[in-house]
Amino acid sequence: MTYSSTAAFASIAVAELDLDGPDGPVLSLGPAPGGPPLGAGDIFSLVRLRGRPAATVLGRAGAGEDPADVLMAAYRARKGRSDQRDLGRYEPAAVEGEPHAPPRTTVVIGTRERAGQLARALDSLLTQDHPDFRVVVVDNAPVTSATRDLVASRYAGRVDYVHEPRPGLALAHNRGLAAADGAVVAFTDDDVIADPHWLTALSTPFAADPGLGCVTGLILPARLTTPAQILLESHGGFAKGFEPRLYDPARPPAGEPLFPFTAGSFGSGANMAFRADALRAVGGFDPATGTGTPARGGDDLYAFVRILSAGHRLRYTPGALVWHHHRETWRDLENQAYGYGAGLTAYLTAILVRRPALLPALLAKLPRGLAHARAITAHRPEGDARPGPGGHGAQHYPWPRGLSRLERRGMLYGPLGYAKARRRISGDGGQA
Template identity: 75%
Template sequence: MPDLPPLAVAELDLDGPDGEVLSLRPAPGGPPLGEGGVYALVRLRGRPAATVLGHVRAGEDPAEALRTAFRARRTGREQPDEHDTEPTPTPTRASTPTRASTATPTSTATPTPTLPRATVVVATRERAPQLARALDSLLAQDHPDFQVLVVDNAPRTTATRDLVQGRYAGRVDYVEEPVPGLATAHNRGIAAADGEVLAFTDDDVIADPHWLTALTEPFATDPGLGCTTGLILPARLTTPAQILLESHGGFAKGFAPRLYDPAEPPPDEPLFPFTAGSFGSGANMAFRAQVLSSVGGFDPATGTGTPARGGDDLYAFVRVLSAGHRLRYTPGALVWHHHRETWQDLRNQAYGYGAGLTAYLTAILVRRPALLPSLLLKLPRGLAHARTITAHRDGAATALDAHRTPGPRAPYAAPGTHGAQSHPWPRDLSRLERRGMLYGPVGYVRARLRLRRGAR
């Protein structure tokens, strides 16, 4: 594990790509800004547009240092990419959804009563302090009509129930699911929810006040939409494990909105719709309730808390797309995620990602065997594409890859290059991920057998 100094996390709001600073503030729940490295979300008039790494020196204005870093990153490229382009105006509600990768972002305007009623489902287990932090942010949402529902999964104590029925009485609903497993808990939430749209997030996030509006608004404009996902950024970068995870992509899927349509498969994803990891993550997703119910909800033999270790969100994405519904990635729907802190946490995460990937593929083929011919047909091109992506991951850099104390007027990592002290993804973690992939189908079978024994 490389020895990496901590980074502050902040939000910088600019009046356009080269405009004046509108505001600079720490990320929600983060410490005040001071000297040292800063990882900042850059907003353009409120809309998430990019991230940048800066370094604030003694006596230097943090806002100006970060603005300079952002401008240097933009002008340092030969060609701009989606991370640096100013969002285009939001279309009216009557407009036709865009099918290209440059689909327009969600509006930041005041929400209107035409938004669908939503239920936010938060599955949790024995993490009351983190849950309280998440619930506070969810209750501050600017959506006009929503329910917050906590699913207490296989509790060992009454801490979660006491918190919800005490501190949040009358504002947050509570149900208990005795069977362990994230997918089972989510299915319990589906049964208890009353929203037209069901949003799911985790107990270790802080939701941006506009998160739920941005995540649910696309359902009001596109009747063929089955699912939306959103942007996930780190709430803290205080340990080497957190920094290493984020430097290699973390949970973020970029700042370019995108619509995935099974009627028009994206040419850059040969395995579509089986490339579920590119669609989003379970900490920030929403489904039209009727659509999610029609595909049977989540597979209870997948997810954290089961032998499969994960894959419940990926399974749901593919089931919705394979049923003919569209999926939209909406970066305006932002949550701040508290990454795990230790090296062992990161090792467990790498293994779990690999296991969850092949477990979800096994679940898809077991429950929807008619999809097997399509998968086999796309597999050769998909494997070649995967090798390219793996090589890119092992050799490419992000804004955090050259995390170090920068020299004069170089408070950023040049995109696509490594600094002198860059930190590649450890081979140990890659091996663990591959081991997890080998285990995934076995874990899925074990989870199904456990469910059958429990049912008996």
């Protein structure tokens, strides 16, 4: 599949606008090198208020215009609208639990043959302001020694290396969970750059709320240089907004009647943390799910639902930010669309196989569940697109119907993929 309007896509600079600079707002490039410089053209910017992520804006600077002025005008225009949902209310006591010290945390990164990307992620993790953490790299079914050599030569004494011979992200995560020694275990991917405050913001809520089982955070694009990256972000990307949310199984959210089976709304695997004992108590991740298995995905969604169904609360906190390198090519985006659909139904299959007691609840919600599944894969009809990245720009990028069809095909395949993965693990002598 190719996209008919690729000529309309121009690289977009990624920036940060800090509203609290010593002499007024300060604009700087985002953390990832390689994108276009600040100047004339489109700029996608995170806005920080008191150091915390507060909003994203997209502005277009003309020749001779100050990009900071353009973005400030865009921010003021957004702030003046009646809809304030994405403007990031600052609630330190309720969201971050600031009177509490962050607990000891183990950060786990599962990786496979991407040493260059991994080094970039590790560099960002080792500059975290968290007072007590450890980083564990899980080398998943490697075919070379590149990852082991990188950790040994560049990060000796600062990063621990663990080998998981069987392929699959859930297996890698379970291996990392077994190696974790913190009260909290955080997971991220090798294609992110973590904000320096990420781990503190992600782990501190556990100290403030003993009933909390999981925390997820904000994911923004590290670069917007290819049509595939721009299209993905223009239709939501991985971001879940700037408003903190608490999901409590004892008080299901009124606006989500399918709760807790709408796991995709809770967060993503590139930015999640669990109370380690709670995750172990539910059996960790289902090894037949996740990237690297025939199921193609769903390991994070499975864990979210298992934690909630065990009675623990889940919090989304936008103060915990990572910058994600979106996939660059159309082929990558096609694979991602198919894998997302497959992972969605694979995780639902995994939940019912491992927790059959949840079947009556799922069946009761199935009619609306089918409508929901169709909605999240249909996106918007071609020609009825949201504007620019995050929905706040000036250009319109319709979502190709072909990607929606791929997601629906993936959904049909998901249960079969999960069954194949279980058979593979059983054949390897493991427990599926």
